[in-house]
Amino acid sequence: MEDTTAYLAFDIEKAGCLPIRHPVIAVGVCLGDEDGLIIEKKRWTFQVQWPDDLKNPSHYGDFEPRCWEEFWSKQKPELIAELKQDAKPQKEGWNDFVKWVDELEKKYSKIVLLSDNPGYDLGAIDVNLERYTERMPLRYASTTGDYRSLIVSDDAYYIASEDTMMAVKEERLFPFVQPDHRPENDAEVVFRQYLVAMELKHVYSMYEMLAEQDPEEPDAEMTTRTSGKDFYI
Numbered sequence: 001m002e003d004t005t006a007y008l009a010f011d012i013e014k015a016g017c018l019p020i021r022h023p024v025i026a027v028g029v030c031l032g033d034e035d036g037l038i039i040e041k042k043r044w045t046f047q048v049q050w051p052d053d054l055k056n057p058s059h060y061g062d063f064e065p066r067c068w069e070e071f072w073s074k075q076k077p078e079l080i081a082e083l084k085q086d087a088k089p090q091k092e093g094w095n096d097f098v099k100w101v102d103e104l105e106k107k108y109s110k111i112v113l114l115s116d117n118p119g120y121d122l123g124a125i126d127v128n129l130e131r132y133t134e135r136m137p138l139r140y141a142s143t144t145g146d147y148r149s150l151i152v153s154d155d156a157y158y159i160a161s162e163d164t165m166m167a168v169k170e171e172r173l174f175p176f177v178q179p180d181h182r183p184e185n186d187a188e189v190v191f192r193q194y195l196v197a198m199e200l201k202h203v204y205s206m207y208e209m210l211a212e213q214d215p216e217e218p219d220a221e222m223t224t225r226t227s228g229k230d231f232y233i
Contacts, residue, residue, distance in 0.1 A: 001106060001107060001108070001109055003109050004033065004034060004108055004109065004110075005033075005034050005108065005109070005110040005111070005112060006031055006032070006033060006039070006104060006107075006108040006110070006111050006112070007031070007032045007033070007034075007111075007112050007114055007191060007194065008029060008030075008031055008104070008111055008112070008113055008114065009029065009030040009031075009032070009113075009114035009115070009153070009187040009188065009190040009191035009194065010027065010028065010029045010030075010113070010114070010115060010121060010122075010125070010183075010187050010190070011027075011028050011029075011115075011116075011121060011183040011184075011186035011187040011189075011190060012024050012025075012026065012027050012028070012120075012121045012124055012125065012183055013025045013026045013083065013181060013183050014067075014124060015048055015061075015062045015063040015064065015067065016062075016063060016064025016066075016067040017064060017067065017120075018064070019123050019124045019127045020127055020131075021064075022062065022063070022064050022067070023046065023048045023062050023090060024046055024090075024124055024125070024128055025045065025046060025048055025083055026043055026044065026045045026046065026083055026183050027043070027044045027097060027125065027183060028041070028042070028043045028044075028182065028183025028184030028185070028186060028187045029041065029042050029043075029184065029187050030184060030187035030188040030190065030191045031104070032191050032195075036195045038188065038191070041184045041185075041187070041188060042100070042184060043182070043183055043184040044088070044093050044094075044096060044097050045082075045083050045084075045085070045086060045087040045088070045093070046087055046088060046089070046090050046093045046094075047087045047088060047089050047090065047093075048061065048062045048063075048087075049061030049062040050062075050063070050080075050084070051063060051068060054073070054077070054080065055073070075181060079180070079181060079182065082182070090128070090132055091132045091133075094128050094129065094131075094132040094133050095132065095133050098129065098133045098135050098142070101138070101142070102142055102143070105141050105142065105143050105144075106143075110148075111141075111148055112148065112149045112150075112151060113138065113139065113148055113149065113150045113151070114150075114151050114153050114190050114191060114194050115150065115151075115152060115153065115190060116152065116153050116154045116189075116190050116193065118150055118152060122137075122138060122139075122150070125138055126138060151194060153190045153191075153193040153194040153197060154190075154193055154197075168196050168200075172192065172195075172196050173189060173192050173193070173196070176188070176192060177189055177192065
């Protein structure tokens, strides 16, 4: 086992808002290290009953009608085709997911979870882990029962101004990945949000330290770094 920390960002796509009634369609992860490097991106897709007609369904299958009409019906056909391709039965797919997570536990001494919506995403994952694999929630290591840290990436991410965040998105997120409802890509967005948030936190900490040293004359460079589109990290 490596004495290192791995950062596991995750995202899901679902057939509706209820954790049990509406099944998970796909889980995506982006695994990164302490240096901000992406180690692996991966997706698991699960078999669900899709509507009988993607444009004018007479029945919605496993899908919440509102979720289908407001979200899924507006997605590109190629995305839906991708999510249908190689989809596994729920039990088989979730057990494959657990096997992958268990292998991570053998490799890394600490795994930190990253999410932009843990109440929804992590809640749905935990329901299905119990239902199909009899595993403890994802925040617990299966081998030791240790409790994992969970960081909500966009809570930390929005500590800056709106202008700053737009600049960060244009310079630090969108050149690398676009949120496109492929959960492994959306998980990468979560991971990169976390990296930006940690750098923002570092910059603001430096600014506060300098302000405490000389509150009348804040450092000019640091002021630039924390304001508007001139912000850089």
